[in-house]
Amino acid sequence: GKWDVVDNDAEVMVFLKPGADWAAVGRRISIALEARGWPPCTAPHFMKFVCFSLHWNAPCKIEIYFFHKDEDKQIIFRDRHCSDNGDCEYDKAFPLQFWNGRMPVDIVYPFSYCRVGTAWRHATCPRKPCLALPVL
Numbered sequence: 001g002k003w004d005v006v007d008n009d010a011e012v013m014v015f016l017k018p019g020a021d022w023a024a025v026g027r028r029i030s031i032a033l034e035a036r037g038w039p040p041c042t043a044p045h046f047m048k049f050v051c052f053s054l055h056w057n058a059p060c061k062i063e064i065y066f067f068h069k070d071e072d073k074q075i076i077f078r079d080r081h082c083s084d085n086g087d088c089e090y091d092k093a094f095p096l097q098f099w100n101g102r103m104p105v106d107i108v109y110p111f112s113y114c115r116v117g118t119a120w121r122h123a124t125c126p127r128k129p130c131l132a133l134p135v136l
Helices: 022-034
Strands: 009-015 042-045 048-053 060-070 075-077 080-082 088-090 112-116 121-125
Touching: 009 022, 022 048, 022 060
Parallel strands: 009 060
Antiparallel strands: 042 048, 048 060, 060 075, 080 088, 112 121
16 A cells, blocks of 8 residues: 655545535534634635644644535536536636646545554545645
């Protein structure tokens, strides 16, 4: 297997339901973390929340990115604007710039498992994590 140590923060993908407001979802996540002793999260960029806490043995940062999933086109995207004839322009900004704003669904789904930290704890991870690394 491959070993990779990148850093001590976590990048989290949140898939929005159709019509969901990313800022409202982010605020609900922040409130849930605050109930567990975290300071409020911030929204430094479009469709991104950052949660940072010094209340643990080591500083902990969670970067939360919000995405949409188009089942018909089998893509994951941050934002798009479509014309009446169905042509769409996709937001090519970080973290989906590698795919011109459209990541293939099969990079993430079906989920796989990966080890978290030095303990043998497992987390749900993208199906092809090495292909997702250019993104995050």
